[in-house]
Amino acid sequence: METVGSQIIEVLSSMISSGVPVSDGTRIARDLGLDSVAIMDFVMELEERFDILIPLDQIADVETIHDLTKAIEAIMKDAA
Amino acid sequence: MNELLPANYSGGVYRPADFATLTEALDYAALGNAGLDFYSGKGDLLQTLRYRDLRKQARSLARRMRSAGLAQGERVAILADTDADFVLAFFASQYAGLVPAAMPLPTAFGGKAGYISHIRRMIESSGASAVLSPGALLEMTQEAASGLGLKAAGTLEIFDGFVDDGAPLPEITPQHLSYLQYSSGSTRFPLGVAVTQRALMSNCRAITQHGLKIIATDRCVSWLPFYHDMGLVGFLLVPVTTQMPVDYVATREFARRPMIWPTLISRNGGTLSFSPSFGYDLCARRAASGVRADNLDLSRWRVAGIGGDMIREKVLSNFAESFSPDGFRREAFVASYGMAEATLAISFAPLATGIKTDHVDLDQLEAAAIAEPVKRNGAAGPRSRSFVNCGKVLPGHELEIRDADGNLLGERMAGRVMVRGPSLMQEYFGNHEETSRALSQDGWLDTGDLGYLIGGSLVITGRSKDLILINGRNVWPQDLEWAVEQEVDGVRSGDVAAFSIDEAAAERVVLMAHCRKTNESEREDLRQAIIETIRVRAGLDCEVMLVAPHSLPQTSSGKLSRTQARQFYLSGADGSGAPTNAHRQA
Numbered sequence: 001m002e003t004v005g006s007q008i009i010e011v012l013s014s015m016i017s018s019g020v021p022v023s024d025g026t027r028i029a030r031d032l033g034l035d036s037v038a039i040m041d042f043v044m045e046l047e048e049r050f051d052i053l054i055p056l057d058q059i060a061d062v063e064t065i066h067d068l069t070k071a072i073e074a075i076m077k078d079a080a
Numbered sequence: 081m082n083e084l085l086p087a088n089y090s091g092g093v094y095r096p097a098d099f100a101t102l103t104e105a106l107d108y109a110a111l112g113n114a115g116l117d118f119y120s121g122k123g124d125l126l127q128t129l130r131y132r133d134l135r136k137q138a139r140s141l142a143r144r145m146r147s148a149g150l151a152q153g154e155r156v157a158i159l160a161d162t163d164a165d166f167v168l169a170f171f172a173s174q175y176a177g178l179v180p181a182a183m184p185l186p187t188a189f190g191g192k193a194g195y196i197s198h199i200r201r202m203i204e205s206s207g208a209s210a211v212l213s214p215g216a217l218l219e220m221t222q223e224a225a226s227g228l229g230l231k232a233a234g235t236l237e238i239f240d241g242f243v244d245d246g247a248p249l250p251e252i253t254p255q256h257l258s259y260l261q262y263s264s265g266s267t268r269f270p271l272g273v274a275v276t277q278r279a280l281m282s283n284c285r286a287i288t289q290h291g292l293k294i295i296a297t298d299r300c301v302s303w304l305p306f307y308h309d310m311g312l313v314g315f316l317l318v319p320v321t322t323q324m325p326v327d328y329v330a331t332r333e334f335a336r337r338p339m340i341w342p343t344l345i346s347r348n349g350g351t352l353s354f355s356p357s358f359g360y361d362l363c364a365r366r367a368a369s370g371v372r373a374d375n376l377d378l379s380r381w382r383v384a385g386i387g388g389d390m391i392r393e394k395v396l397s398n399f400a401e402s403f404s405p406d407g408f409r410r411e412a413f414v415a416s417y418g419m420a421e422a423t424l425a426i427s428f429a430p431l432a433t434g435i436k437t438d439h440v441d442l443d444q445l446e447a448a449a450i451a452e453p454v455k456r457n458g459a460a461g462p463r464s465r466s467f468v469n470c471g472k473v474l475p476g477h478e479l480e481i482r483d484a485d486g487n488l489l490g491e492r493m494a495g496r497v498m499v500r501g502p503s504l505m506q507e508y509f510g511n512h513e514e515t516s517r518a519l520s521q522d523g524w525l526d527t528g529d530l531g532y533l534i535g536g537s538l539v540i541t542g543r544s545k546d547l548i549l550i551n552g553r554n555v556w557p558q559d560l561e562w563a564v565e566q567e568v569d570g571v572r573s574g575d576v577a578a579f580s581i582d583e584a585a586a587e588r589v590v591l592m593a594h595c596r597k598t599n600e601s602e603r604e605d606l607r608q609a610i611i612e613t614i615r616v617r618a619g620l621d622c623e624v625m626l627v628a629p630h631s632l633p634q635t636s637s638g639k640l641s642r643t644q645a646r647q648f649y650l651s652g653a654d655g656s657g658a659p660t661n662a663h664r665q666a
Contacts, residue, residue: 029189030612035621037335037362039189044336053120057216059332060186060195 004050004076005069011045024066052076094296097288097321101277103174103252105284105321110135114325116316118163121333121340123347129164131320134171140244141172145210147242149231152177152250154209155260157202159183159221160306161214162330165236167316169212170306174258177250181206181260181272182307185217187332188619192220194563198267199224205270206260206509212236254278260509261420263308267559272509273309273420283313283423283503284321286474291416291428292352292383294322301327301350303334303341303359308552310388313424314354338362339373342403346376354385354416356552357392360399367402379407383431387416388552390540390582391468393437410434417470417538421518421525423503426479427538429471437466438539445541449483449494451532465584470538477501480524481533494532496544498524546642548580550587555618557642563617564591568609576610577632577645578622588623589614592645595626625649 002010009022016022016032026032034042043054050072058071092112099105115130150156158169160182173180183202186195203211203225210232213221218235225233232238258280260272288294300319304311311331319326327344334341341363345353386396400410411434418425429436441452442463454464473479478500481489489495500523507515519525528545531538548555557578564576575594580587591610597603607624614622633644 027190027612029191029616036188036615036619040335047336055216057186057220059189060192060220063190 004072005065007049008046008065008069008072011042011049015042015045022065024064024069026065027063028065028068029063046072050076052079092323094323096294097281097284097318099281099321100254101174101252101256102171102258102280102317102320105281106131106135106138106171106174109320109323112323114323116164116167116319117325117327117348119327119329119340119344121329121337123340123343127164129167131323134167137168138171139175139249141168141236141239142175142178142249143244143247144239144242145172145176145178146247146249147245148239150176150178150209153179153257155179155181155206157181157183157199157206157208157211159185159199159211159213159217160312161185161217162303162306162328163214165212165214166306169236170259170316174252175249177252177256179206179257179260179274181208181262182312183211183262184307185305185332186220188616190616191619194267194617196220196224198270200228201267202262202270202272203228203230206262206272252277254281257506259312261309261312263420263554267556268562271511271514274506274509275420275423276506279423279503279505280313280317281321282476282501283425283474284318286476286503287314287318287425287428288322290475291425292385292414293431294318294324294352296323298322298351299325299327299349300352301341301345301348302353303329303331304354304552305331308388309418309420309424310354310552334359335362338366339371342376342378342406342408343373345381346373346378346406349380351380352383352385353381354383354387356388357386357395358389358551360384360386361392361395364395364398364402368398376403376406378403379409381408381412383414384408384412385414385416385428386435387418387425389549390587391415391435391470392585393435393466393468394585396435415468415470417529417540419527421505421527422477422499422501423505425474425503426477426499426527427471427473429469429537436469438469438534439464439466445494451492451494451534451539451541453492467539467541469534470540472536473499473538474501474503477503479533479538481531489532492532492534494530494541497527497529497531497538497540499527500524542582546579548578548587548589550580550589550620555589555620560589560591560614560618560620560622561640564593564610564613567613567617568606570596570606571610574632574640577640577642579642579646579649581646581650589620590625590646590649591622592625592627592632592649594629594632596629625652 052075062068062071109131118127156173156178158180160166170180211225215235254277256277258275258277262272302315306312327348329340411432413435415429417427439456441454442465444450444452480498481495483495504525530542530544531540546557560578561576565573577592580589610624614620633641635641
């Protein structure tokens with residue numbers, strides 16, 4: 001089974017240019033070269049894929065791919 | 081679980097906002113069957129709140145808020161999610177004589193710290209006695225309020241322990257403040273527009289009876305945030321004063337799934353909906369990328385309003401083309417002009433006529449402030465541009481165009497737009513200095529916008545102040561400059577100028593910064609750091625122009641001149657006579 005982290009990276013890889021390295025520590029708003037509309041699309045993709053809603057507070061609290069992975073895992077656990 | 085059904089208007093005699101106060105308006109709306117529906121981005125009906133239930137719950141909450149020690153005239157900050165709790169807290173405040181101030185929501189990844197300090201400054205600026213929050217933002221709210229000595233900070237549940245003693249509620253009169261609106265002012269120095277019941281009702285009446293000519297069978301749809309004037313006044317308070325049903329979807333849901341907007345309009349028979357140009361743009365682009373909603377019927381949409389930023393003719397034209405197969409009529413577009421300082425609306429273009437533009441000679445406009453009409457598409461002709469006609473000022477209000485010295489200007493002479501009338505704010509809350517800068521002794525508001533009149537109809541051409549209007553948001557350049565100075569290594573105070581370039585297609589944000597590096601990779605790092613900082617702190621995309629140290633233009637008093645920085649940028653950007661000390665990199 002694919003991990004949450006690997007699926008996030010899979011979604012991202014279709015949106016960013018191939019030369020950009022992505023790791024756990026990558027900062028979403030700063031390091032990916034995505035504009036604000038692309039970031040919205042990214043969030044929507046993740047919500048569709050995991051069938052979750054990422055709540056307001058977590059958007060502000062999430063800075064890195066690692067933070068996002070943890071947040072999505074927590075949301076999925078709550079929903080289960 | 082019972083399936084929720086959207087609320088519909090039924091019964092009662094329609095009253096077009098002819099009430100003395102907002103509480104009187106809700107008392108009347110509560111006699112009918114209409115109300116507010118809240119949808120998810122996928123189109124599921126999440127909550128429905130009929131006006132009669134809203135009134136009953138709001139009056140009970142008002143009494144419990146008073147039991148908790150909140151007294152008439154005190155302010156209550158409310159973090160404004162698009163949900164029933166916000167609406168309930170807002171109207172409970174109306175009945176209790178409290179003054180609510182809607183606070184924004186966080187928008188950017190990693191923006192937590194900046195968001196908390198922003199909320200804290202607004203709580204302090206309003207002198208709020210309490211702050212209310214959605215459950216999801218509770219921790220951040222409590223952090224923002226810590227040490228401020230508020231009487232209450234939490235979700236609506238904090239009032240559960242207080243009894244509804246059934247005591248009489250205070251009398252609300254037209255001169256009482258209704259709310260504070262925080263969409264003006266920078267995040268560092270927030271300004272709360274203080275609106276009385278009288279001003280609010282005056283603007284609601286003008287919008288209802290003249291601007292939009294609202295009728296009993298109208299229904300509106302909105303994804304605009306409640307913390308902006310167009311979302312709060314236009315799509316919550318105007319509907320309450322006209323007993324109108326509303327369908328809402330949260331702004332963040334719309335941004336992710338823009339097609340939910342036309343979908344809801346189609347499904348529930350919406351007739352009125354507004355957006356800044358960018359909302360139409362998001363939809364048209366989504367449609368162009370192949371995302372279509374099936375079986376849309378937009379034929380009942382009679383007012384597709386545009387306001388909140390410069391109106392983009394091309395964007396609207398794209399939208400109309402995309403959605404005309406679904407019954408959308410381009411005549412439904414209605415240009416409008418307004419601002420929170422005038423409650424909401426100042427003028428509307430005539431209904432059912434679509435967007436009307438005026439095509440003028442740009443050289444004449446810039447050099448002589450004369451709007452000289454020219455023919456379109458004259459390839460050999462002068463530099464020219466179209467501006468949108470925003471219609472006549474609402475009845476009961478006056479509008480004048482004046483030059484920099486305050487002299488009245490005539491037809492087709494461009495100058496400052498000044499407005500006077502019953503819809504204007506009372507003040508910027510608790511800030512006499514800023515109030516007297518905006519409002520004259522004899523009641524004229526300097527809108528900060530530039531424009532001209534044709535036969536009494538207003539055409540907006542730009543702004544006399546530095547404010548950046550982008551995607552319907554007011555952004556103060558000081559906030560962007562400050563964020564970069566605080567967060568980017570090697571950037572000091574006075575090293576950055578932020579401004580926007582208004583083009584026919586869009587408004588672009590530019591940050592011009594001093595750079596002491598000559599190594600190209602270090603220069604690129606600085607550019608990226610500035611772009612990232614603006615994205616995280618302001619949720620905006622910008623471009624960066626690096627210039628030599630000490631080359632940012634200053635005014636005679638030594639202050640940064642953003643106007644000159646913009647001209648400097650433009651002279652370099654079009655390649656004609658770029659200043660030699662500007663190392664411009666695309």
